[in-house]
Amino acid sequence: MKNVSRFAAFTSTAIVAAFTATAVMAADIFVIGGKPDDPFWSIVKRGAEDAGMVAEAQGGSVTWLGPQNYDNLGVDAAELIRQAIDQGADGIVGPNWVPEAMDPAFEAVTAAGIPLVIYNAGGLEAADRLGAMNYVGANEFGSGESAGAYMTKNGKSNGVCINTIPGAANVENFCAGFVQGMTDGGGEGGVLPLPATSFGSATAVAQAVRAHLLQNPQIDAVFTVGNVDSNSAISGVQQSGKSGQVLVCGMNFDETILAQIKDGNMACAIDQQGYHMGYLAVSILNANANFGLTVPTREILTGPGVIDSSNVDATIAGVKAGTR
Amino acid sequence: MTSVTQSLPDETKKSASSAIGRLIRRPEAGSLLGMLAVFVFFSAVASNIFVQPAGFASWLNVAAEIGIVALPIGLLMIAGELDLSIGSVIPAASLIVAVISGYHGLPEIVGIGAALVFGLTVGLVNGFLVNRTGVPSLIVSIGMMFAVMGLTLGLSVLLTGSTSANIVPDAFYKSILGQFVGGMFAVTIFWWLGFIVVVAYILHVSPIGNWIYALGGDRISARNAGIPTEKLTIGLFMMSGFSAAFVGVSQAMVYQSAQVAGGQAFIFNSIMCVVIGGVLLTGGFGSVLGIVLGTITFSMVNQGIYFTSFDANLGSVIIGALLLIAVLMNDTFRQLALSYSSKKKS
Numbered sequence: 001m002k003n004v005s006r007f008a009a010f011t012s013t014a015i016v017a018a019f020t021a022t023a024v025m026a027a028d029i030f031v032i033g034g035k036p037d038d039p040f041w042s043i044v045k046r047g048a049e050d051a052g053m054v055a056e057a058q059g060g061s062v063t064w065l066g067p068q069n070y071d072n073l074g075v076d077a078a079e080l081i082r083q084a085i086d087q088g089a090d091g092i093v094g095p096n097w098v099p100e101a102m103d104p105a106f107e108a109v110t111a112a113g114i115p116l117v118i119y120n121a122g123g124l125e126a127a128d129r130l131g132a133m134n135y136v137g138a139n140e141f142g143s144g145e146s147a148g149a150y151m152t153k154n155g156k157s158n159g160v161c162i163n164t165i166p167g168a169a170n171v172e173n174f175c176a177g178f179v180q181g182m183t184d185g186g187g188e189g190g191v192l193p194l195p196a197t198s199f200g201s202a203t204a205v206a207q208a209v210r211a212h213l214l215q216n217p218q219i220d221a222v223f224t225v226g227n228v229d230s231n232s233a234i235s236g237v238q239q240s241g242k243s244g245q246v247l248v249c250g251m252n253f254d255e256t257i258l259a260q261i262k263d264g265n266m267a268c269a270i271d272q273q274g275y276h277m278g279y280l281a282v283s284i285l286n287a288n289a290n291f292g293l294t295v296p297t298r299e300i301l302t303g304p305g306v307i308d309s310s311n312v313d314a315t316i317a318g319v320k321a322g323t324r
Numbered sequence: 325m326t327s328v329t330q331s332l333p334d335e336t337k338k339s340a341s342s343a344i345g346r347l348i349r350r351p352e353a354g355s356l357l358g359m360l361a362v363f364v365f366f367s368a369v370a371s372n373i374f375v376q377p378a379g380f381a382s383w384l385n386v387a388a389e390i391g392i393v394a395l396p397i398g399l400l401m402i403a404g405e406l407d408l409s410i411g412s413v414i415p416a417a418s419l420i421v422a423v424i425s426g427y428h429g430l431p432e433i434v435g436i437g438a439a440l441v442f443g444l445t446v447g448l449v450n451g452f453l454v455n456r457t458g459v460p461s462l463i464v465s466i467g468m469m470f471a472v473m474g475l476t477l478g479l480s481v482l483l484t485g486s487t488s489a490n491i492v493p494d495a496f497y498k499s500i501l502g503q504f505v506g507g508m509f510a511v512t513i514f515w516w517l518g519f520i521v522v523v524a525y526i527l528h529v530s531p532i533g534n535w536i537y538a539l540g541g542d543r544i545s546a547r548n549a550g551i552p553t554e555k556l557t558i559g560l561f562m563m564s565g566f567s568a569a570f571v572g573v574s575q576a577m578v579y580q581s582a583q584v585a586g587g588q589a590f591i592f593n594s595i596m597c598v599v600i601g602g603v604l605l606t607g608g609f610g611s612v613l614g615i616v617l618g619t620i621t622f623s624m625v626n627q628g629i630y631f632t633s634f635d636a637n638l639g640s641v642i643i644g645a646l647l648l649i650a651v652l653m654n655d656t657f658r659q660l661a662l663s664y665s666s667k668k669k670s
Contacts (some may be wrong), residue, residue: 037477037584042487069588166637195640197593197626200586202579203389203510204626210508211382211630214373228586231579239381239508256490256581 026059027289029282030084032077032094033120035066039227040252040274044120047278048093055286060090062282070199073168074098081105091115091285093278095137096122096130097168106130115288119281120272121170124299133288134295136281138272138303140173141180144223146304147249148181148189150268151221156247157187159221162209164229166193171225174251178223187221202232209236213246224250227257227269234265253307255319261312271315272303275324354657355602355617358650362621365646366628374631381508382630387623388516391616392571393590394597395523396564398615401598402527403560404540404607405454405461409468410568411591413446416476417572418582419489426491426582427484436497436573443569444562446472451558461561469591477584490581502577512574519567524612532556540607597622600647602654621650 031048034041045064052062065084067076077094078101084092085108092109096102096118109116110131118127119136127135144161151159159182161175175191182189192212198204209232213219222237224230230250237246243265250257253269260266280300287293307315318324366374373379393410400407417439425435450468454461480487493502503511527533535556538546547553571590576582601618603610625646629639 035585037473037487039486039488039583039585042481191636192630193636193639195626195629195643197589197640197643199589201389201589201593202575202586203386204589206579207382207386207627208630211373211379211627214378214382215371215631228583231581235579239385239504240378241507254486254488254490254581256488256579259490259492 026061027055027090027286028060028088029055029062029091029093029285029289030065030087030089031062031278031282032065032080032084032092033278035069036064039254040272041066044274044278047275047280048282049278050275051279051282051286055282058286058290060286060289063087070165073165074101078102078105081109085109085112085114089114090289091117093117093119093281093285095120095170096126097170099126099169103130106132115285117281117285119277120274121168123173127298134281134284134298134300136284136300136302137277139299139301140170141177143251143270143272143304144174144177144179145181145184146177146306147223147251147268147270148178148183148187149185150181150249150306150308151223151247152182152185152187154247154267156221158182158219159187159189159223160212160216160219161189161191161223162205162225162229162233163191163193164199164205164225174225175223182221189221202228202235205229205232206236206239209233210240213237213240213242220246222246222248224248226250227252227254230257230266230269231260234260238265253315255316258307258312258316258319261307261309262316264309268306268308270303271305271307271324273305273324274302276302352602352611352614352617354654355600355614355621355650357657358600358653359617359621359624361653362624362628362646362650366624366631369634370628370631371633374628377506378508379627379631381506381510383620383623383627384513385508385510386627387619388510388512389571389575390590390593390597390623391516391619392512392519392567393564394594394601394615394619395519395612396560396567397594398598398601398603398610398612399523399527399536400461400560400564401595401603401605402540402607402610403536403557404543405557405560406465406595407447407450407461407561407564408465408591409446409450409472410564410594411588412469412472412476413443413565413568414572414575414587414590415582415584416472417443417569418576419476419480419572419584421573421576422489422491422582423480423484425493427489432494432497435491436501439573440566440569443565443567443572445565447562447565448558450565451554451561454561455554455557473584480584487584488581491576492580493577498577501574502580510578512571512578515570515574520612520616527612536560537608540609593622596647600650600654602658618650622647625650 033044055062065080081094082105092114116132117134118132124135161178163171163175165171179189194208222233224233233248247267249268251270257269284295420439420442421435424430424438425432450465453464535551539553597619598615600621601614625643
C-alpha cells in the first residue's frame, strides 16, 4: 500500500513536471517492430504506446513502424529505420533481427546523432557495436538455454528446436541456446529448420514436427520459437502418438498456451515480457531527449521467465488483470 | 485452347489405340507421372516410415487443407481469374469462430455459420468488383486481401483487446471438423474428398463446367454464346471464399485457437498445386483430377523432406527443384498428348 501511494505521488509529480516541461522539448520517437497483427508484437506495441502517453503529455509522439510481412525481414526493417531517420526522429528503437542487412541502417542513425536503443533482438553486443544507448530485451540465448535446462531437469535427454524462421538472428539464438541448455544438462540437442512454404500454416508446422518425431524416435523434447508454433507442435506430438513422452516448451505465451500448460499438454513457456521491451525502450529515449537522463545499467533484461504448471495460475490471473 | 480440351474426349472414344496411348493422351497423365516420380524418389531416399500409414497421413493432412482451397482456385484459374484474398480469409474465418463461439461463448453453429457466410461475402464482393470495374482479379483480390487483413486485425483488437482468441469446441464439432481418425488422419481429408466430388461434378458433369472452360478461353465469345459470365464469375469467387473460410473453421477446431496472422502461405501453395496439376496460368485448360494430383505431389514433396536424411537447411532447394521437375514433366507430357492427337487428326 505504501508503495502504491509512493508510486502515485511519483506519477503525479512526473505529470506535473511533464506539463511544465512541454514547451522545452518534444521527443518524436519511432519504434521499429514486428507486424502489428503478430500476437507477440501487439503486446510490445502496447507497451510502447503506453510509454508514449508520457511522451505525448510532454508534447512528443511515438510512431510504430512494422513490415507488411516477414518475407524479406532484414531488408524491410532496414528500410523502416531509414524512413524513421527521414521523418526527423528524435529517438529510434529497433530490433537487430538480421545484423548484416540492418547494421548499415543503424549506423546511419547514430551517424545522424539520433539516440538509439536496440531492443528485442541483438543483445548488448549489438548495442555496443552500433553505438546504441542500451539494449532492452530478453537474452535470447539465455531464453533458449533456460528451456533446455528445464527439459534436462525433467529427465529429457534429446531435444529439437523447431526453427520456423531460419536466418532471423534472434530465432537462431533461441535454438542455439536451447541446444546449449540441453548439452549442459547432459543431453543433446538439434535444430529443424522449416522451408518457406510452411510459414504461417499451423498444419504444415504440426506435420513437420510429427514427421520429425517419427523419423527420429529418440527425441523426447521439443522447443518452439513462438506461441503459435507451440500449439502446432503440441498437435504434432499428439498425432505422433507420443503425448506424455515428448515434452513441449516454447517461447512466449497467450491464453491458449496457458490453458495447454494447465491441461498438462505443454511443459513450459519462456516469457520475454514483451510489454516491458516496448515500454522501457521508449521511456529511456523519451527521458533522454527531454531531460538528458541516462540509465547506467546496461543491458536491461526483460526475461527469460519460465511459466510451468507451478506458476501458471498466477500468470493466468495476470492476463485477466491485463498485466501480462 | 478450349476447343482442344473439348475435342479430346471425342478423339479418345473414336480412336482404337492401346490403353497406354489413351492414358498418355489424358491431360492428367503428366500430373500423374509427376506425382509418381516424386513418390518413387522419396520411397528410394526416405526412411520406411514414408511408405507406411504414418507417412501417408503426414502428407495427406497437409494435402487436405491446401486441397480444399486449391480446388476452387483451380476452377478460377481455368476461368482465367485469380483469388489471392484466400490468404486473409482463412485466418479471418478462424478468428470469427473463435471470437463468436470461444470468446463470447455462443453455440458453435453460430460461429461456424458466420465464418462461412463471411467467406461467401468476400467472394461476392470480389466477383462483383471484377465484373463491374474490369480491373484484373489479381489486383482486386490483392486489395481485398489487405482489406480483410486490416479488418480482421482492427475488429479483433476492438472486440477482444487481443490479436488471438481461443476456443474449446463442443465434442460434436471437434469430431466432425477437428479430430484425427486413428490418431493421425485429419478428418479434413474426408471433407476434401467431399469437395473433390462436388467440384468434379461441377466441372466435368454439369453444363457449368463447359461454361467455365469457355470463360477461360474467351470471355467475350462466352458471353455472346449466352453464358451468364457475370453470375458465373461471382459464383466462382464465392466458392473460393467459402472454401477458404471452411479451412479457417477447421483450423480453429484443430488448434483450438485463432490468430490474426497466418494463412499467407496458402496463396502461393494453392496456386502452385493447381499449376503442378496441369492447369494453365492463362486459363481454359485443366481438370479436377489434375488439381488433386498436383496437390498430392506438392504435399508429398513438402513432407517427404522430413523423412530423409538431407540437410534440413537445404530443404527449400529440394522442394523447389522437385516441383519444377514435376511441372516440366507435366508440360512435356501435355505437349506430347496434344501433338499425338493432332497428328492422328491429319
